[in-house]
Amino acid sequence: xxxxxxxxxxxxxxxxxxxxxxxxxxxxxxxxxxxxxxxxxxxxxxxxxxxxxxxxxxxxxxxxxxxxxxxxxxxxxxxxxxxxxxxxxxxxxxxxxxxxxxxxxxxxxxxxxxxxxxxxxxxxxxxxxxxxxxxxxxxxxxxxxxxxxxxxxxxxxxxxxxxxxxxxxxxxxxxxxxxxxxxxxxxxxxxxxxxxxxxxxxxxxxxxxxxxxxxxxxxxxxxxxxxxxxxxxxxxxxxxxxxxxxxxxxxxxxxxxxxxxxxxxxxxxxxxxxxxxxxxxxxxxxxxxxxxxxxxxxxxxxxxxxxxxxxxxxxxxxxxxxxxxxxxxxxxxxxxxxxxxxxxxxxxxxxxxxxxxxxxxxxxxxxxxxxxxxxxxxxxxxxxxxxxxxxxxxxxxxxxxxxxxxxxx
Numbered sequence: 001x002x003x004x005x006x007x008x009x010x011x012x013x014x015x016x017x018x019x020x021x022x023x024x025x026x027x028x029x030x031x032x033x034x035x036x037x038x039x040x041x042x043x044x045x046x047x048x049x050x051x052x053x054x055x056x057x058x059x060x061x062x063x064x065x066x067x068x069x070x071x072x073x074x075x076x077x078x079x080x081x082x083x084x085x086x087x088x089x090x091x092x093x094x095x096x097x098x099x100x101x102x103x104x105x106x107x108x109x110x111x112x113x114x115x116x117x118x119x120x121x122x123x124x125x126x127x128x129x130x131x132x133x134x135x136x137x138x139x140x141x142x143x144x145x146x147x148x149x150x151x152x153x154x155x156x157x158x159x160x161x162x163x164x165x166x167x168x169x170x171x172x173x174x175x176x177x178x179x180x181x182x183x184x185x186x187x188x189x190x191x192x193x194x195x196x197x198x199x200x201x202x203x204x205x206x207x208x209x210x211x212x213x214x215x216x217x218x219x220x221x222x223x224x225x226x227x228x229x230x231x232x233x234x235x236x237x238x239x240x241x242x243x244x245x246x247x248x249x250x251x252x253x254x255x256x257x258x259x260x261x262x263x264x265x266x267x268x269x270x271x272x273x274x275x276x277x278x279x280x281x282x283x284x285x286x287x288x289x290x291x292x293x294x295x296x297x298x299x300x301x302x303x304x305x306x307x308x309x310x311x312x313x314x315x316x317x318x319x320x321x322x323x324x325x326x327x328x329x330x331x332x333x334x335x336x337x338x339x340x341x342x343x344x345x346x347x348x349x350x351x352x353x354x355x356x357x358x359x360x361x362x363x364x365x366x367x368x369x370x371x372x373x374x375x376x377x378x379x380x381x382x383x384x385x386x387x388x389x390x391x392x393x394x395x396x397x398x399x400x401x402x403x404x405x406x407x408x409x
Contacts, residue, residue, distance in 0.1 A: 063348020081108025140267025151257020291326020
C-alpha cells in the first residue's frame with residue numbers, strides 16, 4: 001500500500017514552495033516585460049522560450065550528475081540558481097537582463113527532474129505513478145496559490161515585488177532541502193548501481209531513441225508540453241486583449257492570477273482523489289490517451305467560453321485534471337524503460353524532450369497570438385488530439401517489454 005512517509009512529505013513541501021515561487025511570476029512576467037520594457041509579444045515569447053532552451057541543453061547533464069553524485073547536492077544547487085534568477089528579474093534594467101535571468105534559471109532548473117528521480121529512488125514500480133503524483137500535487141497547490149499571490153502582489157505593490165517574493169521563497173526551499181531532506185542514493189545503493197553499470201556505456205539519447213516505448217513517450221511528452229507552452233505564453237496577453245478587454249492594469253493582473261487558480265485546483269484535486277483509482281482501473285497507458293483528449297478539449301473551450309470566470313473554472317480546470325492524469329502516468333512509463341541506475345538520465349532525456357516542446361510552443365505562442373488572438377489555443381487543441389495516435393500505439397505495447405536489455409560498451 002502506498003504511504004506518504006517523511007521523505008515524501010518533505011519533498012512535497014519543497015516542491016510546493018519552489019513551485020509557488022515559480023508560479024508567482026506567471027501573471028506578472030509577460031506584462032512586466034511589456035509595461036516596463038515595451039517588449040513586443042514576439043520578444044516576450046522568445047524571452048520565455050530562452051528558459052526552456054537552456055533547460056533543454058542542461059537537463060540530460062543534470063540528470064546524469066544526480067545519478068553520479070546524488071540527488072541532494074544537485075537539488076540544492078539548482079534551487080539556488082532559481083533564487084539568483086528571481087533577484088536578477090526584480091533588479092533588471094533592460095530586456096537582455098531579463099533574458100540572462102531566464103537563461104540562468106533554465107541552466108540550473110533541474111530541480112523538478114531531480115525531485116522526480118528522488119521519487120523513483122524511494123518508490124517501487126507499482127507505487128511510482130502515485131509517487132510522481134505527489135510532485136504534481138505540489139505543482140497543483142503551488143498553481144492554486146502562486147498565480148493568485150503574484151496577481152495580488154503585482155496589483156497592490158508592484159511588478160518588481162513579485163520577483164523578490166519569488167526569490168525569498170526559493171531561498172527558503174534551498175535551505176529546507178539542505179537541512180531536512182536525506183540523500184536517496186545511499187553509498188550502498190550507489191555501489192549496486194556501479195556494479196550494474198559494469199560492462200555498459202551510460203544511457204544516452206541514442207539508446208532512448210532505439211527503445212520503441214520510450215520513443216513514443218518522448219514524442220508524446222514533446223507534443224504535450226508544446227501545447228501547454230502555447231497556453232502559458234499566451235494566456236496573460238489573451239486575457240488582457242479579450243477576456244478583460246478595457247479593464248485597468250490592476251484588474252488584469254489580479255484577474256489573470258485568480259483565473260489561473262483553476263489550473264492549480266484541478267491539478268491538486270486530481271492527485272488527491274482521482275489518480276489512484278484511475279490508475280488502478282485504467283492503467284497508465286490508457287490515462288495518457290484520456291488525458292490528451294480532455295486536455296485538447298480544454299484548449300478549445302478557452303476560445304469558445306469567452307468569460308474569465310468560465311475559462312478559469314471550466315477550461316483551465318479541465319486542462320489541469322487531464323494533465324494530472326496524463327503526465328505522471330507518462331513519466332512513470334518513462335522510468336520503466338530504464339535500469340535502476342539510469343533513472344536520472346532517462347528523466348533528463350524526457351525533460352529535454354518536454355523542454356524542446358516548450359521551446360517551440362513558447363516561441364510560436366507570440367507569433368500565433370500576433371496573427372489571431374485565439375490561434376495559440378486552437379493549434380494546441382489540435383496537437384493534443386493528434387497525440388492520441390502515438391498514445392494508442394504506446395497502449396498496445398506490454399509494460400513488461402519496456403525495459404531494455406543492458407547496453408554494450
